Amino acid sequence: MKKILILSAIILSGLTACNKTEDKYDASGTFEAVETIVSAEAAGTIKQLNIEEGQELKAGQTIGYIDSVQLYLKKKQLHAQIKAVLGGKPDIAAQTAALQEQLRQAEREQHRVTNLLEADAATQKQLDDANTLIAVVKKQIAAQRSSLGITSANFEDQAAPLAVQIQQVNDRLEKCRIINAVNGTVLTKYAEVNEVTSNGKPIYKIAELNSIILRAYVTGDQISHVKVSQQVKVLVDDTKNTYKTYPGTIEWISDKAEFTPKTIQTKDERANLVYAVKIRVKNDGYLKIGMYGEVKL
Structure with a gap:
């Protein structure tokens, strides 16, 4: 009789432990x-x-580069072409220098004739001729400048597409630098030094693991008790019989029910439809992608 009582106590204790284990969580899922x-x-x-x-990498950190010698040589070639094209531009100041000197001489002559006219030593016609000469020389300078300006603009128009090509090469040179885009931890490395790569070919995979997401599933009966920004407890196996507990924050709740994933257990095993929720958890380094976790609402 005594043995029966002891056995009953052990069974009851086991059932109680099972119930306590079951009561420890309201939902479960995996970390991502x-x-x-x-x-x-x-x-x-x-x-x-x-x-x-x-x-661990920081956003904006340069971690390597792809061979860019051909692009560099292309850039040098374009610069040389621009220099050759612009070398044909006329020197407007030099080519109008003679006319500028004629204008200065005509202005001096006009000043001299004006003084002579005031002293009655020159005629009005002489002054008019001096003024006419100045006007003619100025028009000649303007015409030459206009012609040379058009020629110069034509050379600049020829150089403009080459300048755009240099900008394109600069952009391609910049893309030869491998720059990390986000803060995170390198998960998988797909390439090695001295390998030939191509545009769009993966180099590595990275993820932010300082805070991690537990995608858990709740039943239709539980959905009314969860809300965005709600604080919950996240339980993760520590040893065989103990849990590590983390605070978590619900940041997303699915608006559509789905069939219970085969790898997920729910509090109500009879539930066929569940709602996914995302719970943000601060990671101390223990939590890993794919690890199983439980939630206490």
């Missing part, structure tokens, strides 16, 4: 993060790639 695949933006040989899996 926003993963970004950084791809090459240029084609060529990877000359430098300073990353390893598990390494």
Whole structure:
């Protein structure tokens, strides 16, 4: 009789433990993060790639570069072409220098004739001729400047497309630099130094792991008890019989029900339809992508 009582107590204790375990969570799911695949933006040989899996990177950090010698040579060629084209531009100041000197001489003569006219030593016709000469020389200068300006503009128009090509090459040169886009930890490295890559080919995958998302699932009966910004407890296996507890914040609730994923357990095992929720959890380094977690609402 005593053995039966002891056995009953053990069974009751086990059932109580099971119930306590079941009561520990209201929903469950797996951890995930926003993963970004950084791809090459240029084609060529990877000359430098300073990353390893598990390494933390900062946004804007330069981690390597792709061979850019051909682009550099193309840029030099374009600069040389622009120099050759613009070398044909006329020197307006030099080519109008003679006329400018004629104008200065005509103005001096006009001044001299004006003084002589005031002293009754020159005639009005002489002054009129001096004024006419100044006007003619000025028109000649204006005409030559206009002609030379048109010629100069034509050379600049010829150089403009080359300047645009240089801007395009500069953009391609910039894309030869491999720059990390987001803060995070390198998850997977797809390329190595001295490998040939192409535009759009993945180089590595990175994710922000300082805060991680638990995608959990709640039943229709529970959905009315959850809301965005709600604080919850997230439980993660620590040892065989203990849990690590993290504070979490619900940041998204699905507006559509879905069939319960096969890998997920719900509090009500009879529930066929569940709602996904995303819970943001600050990561101390213990939480990993794909790890199982439970939620206490």
